[in-house]
Amino acid sequence: MAVMALMTAITSTQAAAVPIVHAPLARRGLPKSPSSDPFYDPPAGFESSKPGTILRQRKINVAFFGLIPDPVESYQLLYRTTAINGSAIATVTTVFKPTNAKKDRFVSSKRHMTAQPRSQLILQAYLLLGYVVASPDYEGPDAAFGPGRLAGTGVLDGMRAISSFSTLGFNTKTPQIVGTGYSGGAIATGWAASLQPSYASELDIKGWAQGGTPANLTGTLVYIDDTLFSGFIPPPAYGALINPVLDRIITDNGRSALNKAKATCAPGDLINFPEKSILSTDFQTLGRGLLYEPTIRSILQKNTMGVTKSETPAAPVFVYHATYDEIIPYANTSTLVDSWCDYGADVKFTTYGAGGHITTEVIALPEVIKFVEAAFAGTTDKGCTRNTELGSILNPLALGADLEPILIKLVEVLAKAGTGDSDIKKNLTVLEDVVTWH
Numbered sequence: 001m002a003v004m005a006l007m008t009a010i011t012s013t014q015a016a017a018v019p020i021v022h023a024p025l026a027r028r029g030l031p032k033s034p035s036s037d038p039f040y041d042p043p044a045g046f047e048s049s050k051p052g053t054i055l056r057q058r059k060i061n062v063a064f065f066g067l068i069p070d071p072v073e074s075y076q077l078l079y080r081t082t083a084i085n086g087s088a089i090a091t092v093t094t095v096f097k098p099t100n101a102k103k104d105r106f107v108s109s110k111r112h113m114t115a116q117p118r119s120q121l122i123l124q125a126y127l128l129l130g131y132v133v134a135s136p137d138y139e140g141p142d143a144a145f146g147p148g149r150l151a152g153t154g155v156l157d158g159m160r161a162i163s164s165f166s167t168l169g170f171n172t173k174t175p176q177i178v179g180t181g182y183s184g185g186a187i188a189t190g191w192a193a194s195l196q197p198s199y200a201s202e203l204d205i206k207g208w209a210q211g212g213t214p215a216n217l218t219g220t221l222v223y224i225d226d227t228l229f230s231g232f233i234p235p236p237a238y239g240a241l242i243n244p245v246l247d248r249i250i251t252d253n254g255r256s257a258l259n260k261a262k263a264t265c266a267p268g269d270l271i272n273f274p275e276k277s278i279l280s281t282d283f284q285t286l287g288r289g290l291l292y293e294p295t296i297r298s299i300l301q302k303n304t305m306g307v308t309k310s311e312t313p314a315a316p317v318f319v320y321h322a323t324y325d326e327i328i329p330y331a332n333t334s335t336l337v338d339s340w341c342d343y344g345a346d347v348k349f350t351t352y353g354a355g356g357h358i359t360t361e362v363i364a365l366p367e368v369i370k371f372v373e374a375a376f377a378g379t380t381d382k383g384c385t386r387n388t389e390l391g392s393i394l395n396p397l398a399l400g401a402d403l404e405p406i407l408i409k410l411v412e413v414l415a416k417a418g419t420g421d422s423d424i425k426k427n428l429t430v431l432e433d434v435v436t437w438h
């Protein structure tokens with residue numbers, strides 16, 4: 001259970017199906033849930049297609065509530081990728097094309113479910129800047145496990161699908177790409193960055209931006225255990241790997257907490273077993289020994305970035321993290337940056353000294369966008385740099401007048417979260433409020 005709870009905490013995004021994620025954008029014209037929607041059924045024989053092959057496509061209607069003045073075309077692509085057990089599966093990415101889109105590039109923005117409004121505002125910022133934006137969303141039946149490598153190759157296959165989607169009108173077969181993601185989205189992004197040189201070297205990746213990165217799953221588990229945030233609920237689909245272990249070790253208390261959590265809340269919700277240690281023998285008989293149980297240990301170790309030199313990003317990376325991030329430990333990201341730098345990567349690492357996990361995603365946005373633009377322009381620094389930002393204020397004009405309405409909305413998100421997420425730490429209801437905002 002510890003692992004499940006943890007994995008939901010940090011990968012809540014991957015568990016999200018398209019309709020949930022898009023709900024705040026537009027309720028009308030939404031796709032049905034994946035289970036009842038034939039769009040999600042891959043056509044017979046799809047297994048023999050190459051990873052990244054488009055299997056189905058459709059136009060969808062997404063409303064942007066006036067923040068984007070001109071129409072945005074939106075499409076969903078079902079594409080072939082690979083499950084954790086190596087078998088072929090189909091998954092979905094959504095792509096948005098603004099009027100006057102740049103024709104030779106796109107941004108891939110991996111969102112996370114617990115941050116719908118923030119993710120959508122950030123997506124809209126890229127659209128206003130004239131980028132086609134790919135938003136990889138549903139990651140297939142294994143998603144709930146938080147298998148970082150699978151999330152990474154899923155993102156890379158999604159980039160392949162977008163690159164070959166002729167409706168977008170790219171003027172090249174290999175559009176330039178910058179991939180971004182925060183929190184759960186940074187798992188997918190960090191692994192995509194790590195695996196791209198070996199898995200998808202044909203893609204023209206110009207850079208990666210990842211923030212609040214769960215770089216080390218063991219570290220994250222230890223860090224959030226016994227805090228408010230251990231109350232993240234295990235996802236419903238926790239599947240074949242963990243179930244047998246769980247059945248062997250879960251206590252009656254653990255089982256009842258788990259059942260209660262499953263009965264009352266959607267994945268990604270909070271507060272079902274707050275301030276209880278999921279590494280305690282009250283929840284499962286192994287206590288902290290859970291970390292050394294062979295199945296669990298191997299899952300955790302496979303989900304640590306920066307361990308293998310051959311998995312070093314080839315394109316420049318912007319890594320950013322709050323010193324006082326209360327969900328994902330800063331130390332593990334710092335360790336990741338050291339490894340990548342030792343292995344020769346180009347990394348800009350910015351430490352945010354004033355924010356928490358939620359606020360830093362917002363406060364860092366102007367820097368992320370500047371990095372994305374520099375990466376496309378090929379003007380990012382070579383080698384490794386580290387700097388610290390102490391401010392906690394978002395200037396609504398930081399990205400120019402066109403993006404001001406979006407930044408003003410993000411300033412509202414910051415106000416709700418309080419300085420350094422203080423309101424969120426005091427009262428999780430505020431987080432849900434921020435999460436389901438509008």
Ligand SMILES: *[C@@H]1O[C@H](CO)[C@@H](O)[C@H](O)[C@H]1NC(C)=O
Nearest residue numbers: 083084085086087089141142
């Ligand atoms: C592999 O995983 C997929 C997705 O979870 C599942 O549908 C399939 O049955 C699995 N295949 C095998 C051989 O276990």
Ligand SMILES: *[C@@H]1O[C@H](CO)[C@@H](O)[C@H](O)[C@H]1NC(C)=O
Nearest residue numbers: 216217218219222304307335
């Ligand atoms: C990951 O975190 C664990 C627990 O905090 C630590 O023991 C381990 O050394 C870390 N792994 C890496 C590769 O940094």
Ligand SMILES: *[C@@H]1O[C@H](CO)[C@@H](O)[C@H](O)[C@H]1NC(C)=O
Nearest residue numbers: 216219222223329331332335
């Ligand atoms: C990873 O994070 C955990 C939790 O904060 C910490 O105990 C551990 O020392 C960190 N390990 C590394 C190698 O960064």
Ligand SMILES: *[C@@H]1O[C@H](CO)[C@@H](O)[C@H](O)[C@H]1NC(C)=O
Nearest residue numbers: 423426427428429430431433
């Ligand atoms: C948390 O905030 C909500 C909404 O603002 C409020 O209704 C609730 O009473 C607060 N709970 C605590 C414990 O402060």
